[in-house]
Amino acid sequence: xxxxxxxxxxxxxxxxxxxxxxxxxxxxxxxCDDSQFWLKGNVFLGCHAQWITPESINEQQPFYxxxxxxxxxxxxxxxxxxxxxxILQIDHxxxxxxxxxxxxxxxxxxxxxxxxxxxxxxxxxxxxxxxKQELFGARDFSGSRTLYYYYSDQKFAFCSINKPLFQLPxxxxxLREEWMxxxxxxxxxxxxxDTTSTVFENINQLPPSHSIxxxxxxxxxxxxxxxxxxxxxxxxxxxxxxxxxxxVFERAVxxxxxxxxxxxxxxxxxxxxxxxxxIAANSLKRxxxxxxxxxxxxxKDFVDWTPKNRLADERPLIKATVDHVGNxxxxxxxxxxxxxxxxxxxxxxxxxxxxxFFENTFWLKGIFEEAHSQNIGVLLNGQRGNWTISWGPxxxxxxxxxxxxxxxxxxxxxxxxxxxxxxxxxxIFSIVRRKIFSMSxxxxxxxxxxxxxxxxxxxxxxxxxxxxxxxxxLTGNSKDSVxxxxxxxxxxxxxxxxxxxxxxxxxxxxxxxxxxxxxDLRVARFCxxxxxxxxxxxxxxxxxxxxxxxxxxxxxxxxxxxxRGIQGADGLHRMMPVxxxxxxxxxxxxxxxxxxxxxxxxxxxxxxxxxxxEPKPSYVYEMNFRILMRSLxxxxxxxxxx
Numbered sequence: 001x002x003x004x005x006x007x008x009x010x011x012x013x014x015x016x017x018x019x020x021x022x023x024x025x026x027x028x029x030x031x032c033d034d035s036q037f038w039l040k041g042n043v044f045l046g047c048h049a050q051w052i053t054p055e056s057i058n059e060q061q062p063f064y065x066x067x068x069x070x071x072x073x074x075x076x077x078x079x080x081x082x083x084x085x086x087i088l089q090i091d092h093x094x095x096x097x098x099x100x101x102x103x104x105x106x107x108x109x110x111x112x113x114x115x116x117x118x119x120x121x122x123x124x125x126x127x128x129x130x131x132k133q134e135l136f137g138a139r140d141f142s143g144s145r146t147l148y149y150y151y152s153d154q155k156f157a158f159c160s161i162n163k164p165l166f167q168l169p170x171x172x173x174x175l176r177e178e179w180m181x182x183x184x185x186x187x188x189x190x191x192x193x194d195t196t197s198t199v200f201e202n203i204n205q206l207p208p209s210h211s212i213x214x215x216x217x218x219x220x221x222x223x224x225x226x227x228x229x230x231x232x233x234x235x236x237x238x239x240x241x242x243x244x245x246x247x248v249f250e251r252a253v254x255x256x257x258x259x260x261x262x263x264x265x266x267x268x269x270x271x272x273x274x275x276x277x278x279i280a281a282n283s284l285k286r287x288x289x290x291x292x293x294x295x296x297x298x299x300k301d302f303v304d305w306t307p308k309n310r311l312a313d314e315r316p317l318i319k320a321t322v323d324h325v326g327n328x329x330x331x332x333x334x335x336x337x338x339x340x341x342x343x344x345x346x347x348x349x350x351x352x353x354x355x356x357f358f359e360n361t362f363w364l365k366g367i368f369e370e371a372h373s374q375n376i377g378v379l380l381n382g383q384r385g386n387w388t389i390s391w392g393p394x395x396x397x398x399x400x401x402x403x404x405x406x407x408x409x410x411x412x413x414x415x416x417x418x419x420x421x422x423x424x425x426x427x428i429f430s431i432v433r434r435k436i437f438s439m440s441x442x443x444x445x446x447x448x449x450x451x452x453x454x455x456x457x458x459x460x461x462x463x464x465x466x467x468x469x470x471x472x473x474l475t476g477n478s479k480d481s482v483x484x485x486x487x488x489x490x491x492x493x494x495x496x497x498x499x500x501x502x503x504x505x506x507x508x509x510x511x512x513x514x515x516x517x518x519x520d521l522r523v524a525r526f527c528x529x530x531x532x533x534x535x536x537x538x539x540x541x542x543x544x545x546x547x548x549x550x551x552x553x554x555x556x557x558x559x560x561x562x563x564r565g566i567q568g569a570d571g572l573h574r575m576m577p578v579x580x581x582x583x584x585x586x587x588x589x590x591x592x593x594x595x596x597x598x599x600x601x602x603x604x605x606x607x608x609x610x611x612x613x614e615p616k617p618s619y620v621y622e623m624n625f626r627i628l629m630r631s632l633x634x635x636x637x638x639x640x641x642x
Contacts, residue, residue, distance in 0.1 A: 002049045002061060003027050003508055004073040004147075005159040006126055007168070008135050009042035010217035013154075020044050022167040023159070031511040038062040038071050043128050043135075045073040050511045052377050053077060054260045059099045069130035072105045075145050075160055075504075076123035077513060079255040079520070084118065101125075108136070116140075116211050116224050120521050122513070124206070126158060135214040141225045141521055142384075143208030143493070143500035144514075150202055151219050161505065162203055162352045174201040175641060180598060181461035184453035184634065186472060189356050193470050195493045196221070199353045199637075208493045208500065225521075227490040233529040241534045242548045245526065249389060249548070252520035253279040253380070257287075259513070261377030266367060267293035267330070268565050269317025269557065271545055272385030276517055278552040280380055281327040292329045293322065294370060294379075296363035298570040299334060305569070305618040309562060312569040317557050324554035333370060338362040339574040341582060344633055345640075350505050354637040355498065358629045359568035359620065365506065372510035383499060385518035385545075387489050388527040392535035392542035395428075396482045399435040400532075416539025420561045451603045452627050454596070490524070572620035583612050586628055589635045594642060604631050 005023050007015055020037055027035070027048040037046035047061035062073040078084070078100040085095050088106050104125055107115045113136060116123075122144035126137035135156065139147050149158040150171050159165050166173050179199045182192035195207035206212050209225040235241050253276055257263050263284060265277050281291040295318050298304075304312045311317070315332065322330045340358040347361050348354070355361075371379050382389075394417055401410040414432070418425045458464060467474060471488075480488075489495050503514035517523065530544065537543035541561060549558050575582060586608050590601050607624040619625050 002047045002073070002075045003030060003032075003160040004045075004047050004075050004124065004126065005164055006043070006045040006073065006128075006135075006157065008044075008128075008156045008214065009154065010156070010214075011154045012042050014041055015039060015044045019168065020046065023164045024048065026164040026167050027161075030508050034058075034061070036061055038064060038073075040130075045071055045126065045128060047073045050508070052261070052513050053100065053258050055097060055099045057260065059101060061101060063099070063101050063105065065105060068109060070105060070108070070127060071130075072101055072108075072125060072127045074101045074104055074123065074125035075147075076100045076104060076121060076125055077256075077258070077515075078103055078119055078121040078123065079252070080120040080522075081255075087118075113211060113213060113222070114224070122515065124160065133216065136211065137206070137213075138211040138224070139206045139208055141209045141227070142496050142519055144503060144516075144519070146501055146504045147206040148198065148203050149206065149212070151204070153217065156214055156219070160508065162198065162200060165203060171202050173641065175199060175638070176201045177457075178461055178463075180634075181453065181457060181463040182467070183354060183356075184598060185458060185463040185467060185474070187474065187476070188472075190494050190498060191353070191356070193467065193472065193492075193494050195497060208496065227524055227528060229487065229528045231529070232531045233526075234531075238534070238537065238547065241530065241544060245389065245530075245544055246548045248520075248522050248526045249275070249517065250279050250283075252517040252523045254283045255520075256378060256380060256515040256517055257283060259377030261375050261512075262292055263289065263378050263380070264292040264294060264371045264374070264376035264512075265380035266382070267295045267318055267321065268567065269311060269314030269321070270382075270565055271390045271542060271549070271553075271557070272382030272518055273380075274321045274382075274553050274557050275385070275389060275545060275549050276380050276382045277321060277328070278325045278549060279517075281325045282552070285327040290327055290329050292331065292371070292374060292376060293318075294331045294333060294367045296367065296567060297332050297334050299336070299574055302570040302573050303617070305616075306566050309564065310566040310569075311563050312566055314565040314567075317560070317565075320554045320556050324557075325552070331370065331374075333363065333366060335363055335366045338366060339578070340568075340571045340629060341575055341578065344636055348633070348637050348640060350509060351502060352505075353501075354630075354634045355502075356630055356633075357498065358633060359571050362571075362574075363568070364502070368506045368510045368512070368514075371512055376512050378513050378515055381514065381516050382518045383516050384496075384524075387486055388518050388523050390518075390542040390545045391486070391527060392540070392544065393482045394536050394539075394541035395431055395435060397532060397536035398428075398432045402432055403436055413536070413539055417541075417561075418539070420539050420559075422562065451600050452631060454598055454600050457598050490528070569620060570617065572615060572625060573617035576615070576617075579615055582628075582632075583608060586632060589632065592635070595635050595638055598638070599631055599634070603627065 024046050032048045033051040034049045045062040049061045051057045062071050064071045084103055108127055116138035123140045124145035124147040128135055146160055148162050157165055165171050179192050179197050196204045198205050209223055211222050211224050213220050267273050267277050284291050298312050306312050322328045343362055398413055414425050414428050507514050534544045540546055546558050607627045610624050
């Protein structure tokens with residue numbers, strides 16, 4: 001794993017050592033095992049390397065191929081190494097020690113700009129081709145690694161993070177109003193629909209699933225991958241589908257265990273992280289290695305306010321997984337004294353942008369810190385599992401059966417689902433009917449949460465109209481089915497940008513690699529090819545993964561349909577001792593002219609009044625609290641960069 005950087009002067013102006021030292025020097029705040037650069041005339045490539053995989057130890061980064069006159073710097077772990085070795089006809093004696101960096105370069109020699117189509121893993125890389133005088137690079141399909149760049153008519157510069165780019169004398173630090181308007185207008189947990197833009201005016205980012213090339217100063221971005229639901233896989237039995245998922249998912253998990261350090265994993269009480277952990281722990285056992293799991297638990301004095309079908313404290317299910325799977329060293333982390341407030345400034349430093357997902361920030365970063373202290377090299381998670389391995393929305397599927405008038409099958413599914421969850425068939429059927437016959441219409445005006453943006457600022461940037469034209473729901477009243485939403489999750493790249501951003505940047509800070517087997521390209525393609533009746537089957541939601549994990553996960557987790565974890569439910573409770581200071585800072589914010597042009601102060605004051613005197617822990621997910629937290633995070637960011 002590495003932070004990569006570089007500068008290219010189209011006008012042939014030589015790059016000075018001062019520029020190289022300033023850019024490389026600004027990366028020294030992050031831990032590293034080696035720091036190198038390659039400089040020749042008007043081109044410089046650099047790498048601030050952290051050795052995660054066995055092959056990366058003592059590797060040359062950037063790597064220069066003298067014969068082909070190619071130089072590469074990369075932030076990459078490639079997971080389909082064995083397949084590439086065969087295709088590229090790599091000598092068996094070289095395979096064990098060959099770095100991922102060299103594999104990418106050999107792939108480029110064979111396929112040129114089609115190279116990223118053949119790579120599976122997490123990567124961002126740049127290659128300088130001396131003969132062609134071309135700079136070429138790419139970012140993996142879901143943006144697991146970040147890559148920012150500056151481009152003008154004379155110069156190009158790139159880096160894994162923004163900060164080093166501002167060391168260059170020709171890049172001015174200025175905030176981008178269009179991005180900020182998107183951030184304040186969108187009610188959901190993504191920042192902007194423009195996947196190339198950032199919060200900084202002069203800095204862009206390479207979008208996920210894209211490559212970048214520069215020839216004679218001309219920049220071109222190309223989308224090399226689009227995930228679509230195509231022809232459905234046709235197998236002969238349920239068991240064949242189960243084995244097929246198990247095979248592709250096991251390959252995804254085991255290929256992500258490649259590190260010379262310890263292996264860790266996030267673990268909740270659910271199916272996704274549990275499935276990852278179950279396969280990883282069994283695989284590591286064969287290597288005489290143990291899996292270290294990290295689980296967030298609520299504060300000791302937290303009184304659970306959540307409904308009966310929700311679990312704020314998932315320890316019983318987590319322990320069931322740990323005991324059943326075995327070969328696990330489990331860690332339960334309370335993060336005493338930590339709140340969504342305590343780490344705002346630190347998160348702004350890490351992300352280099354304002355953010356919205358405040359509910360989980362204190363324990364997400366806390367797990368990285370603890371994993372780093374235990375010498376974890378790879379930290380597994382199952383974040384994308386809801387859209388891949390554990391897809392299976394049972395009520396929506398049943399609504400589809402009713403719509404198609406497949407009444408016998410509908411009756412059987414409702415009957416079995418009723419037994420699974422202990423709810424009457426009539427109640428289930430009434431919910432299914434409402435899903436079909438609900439006639440709620442879209443509101444014409446944005447709802448309360450969107451008015452966090454100053455109306456004059458919104459009018460200036462015309463952000464609401466732009467978002468509506470793009471199909472973004474601004475009201476919470478969208479008629480999109482869950483199947484429409486799933487399709488957008490894979491087609492629209494902005495949904496997952498923040499996940500790759502915080503995973504990549506936390507990884508750099510704590511010198512470990514955040515990896516998600518449920519986000520593997522092979523897994524995603526497979527799951528998109530599976531018929532819907534495999535995902536909902538015999539009254540089981542998320543049926544395929546439940547069946548595939550038989551004997552791997554305990555039944556109380558594998559077949560659990562009656563309760564689900566709800567992480568971060570104690571977030572507001574943790575803030576109670578400092579509630580007065582929180583309100584005071586918000587009131588000061590409302591008087592500060594610095595953000596008056598961006599924020600709707602009237603709406604924010606109303607939200608303050610609604611929560612000022614009687615905050616309840618259960619308000620943590622309510623709209624007014626979200627308005628206040630998101631406004632404060634935005635305010636602190638603007639102050640930091642004013």
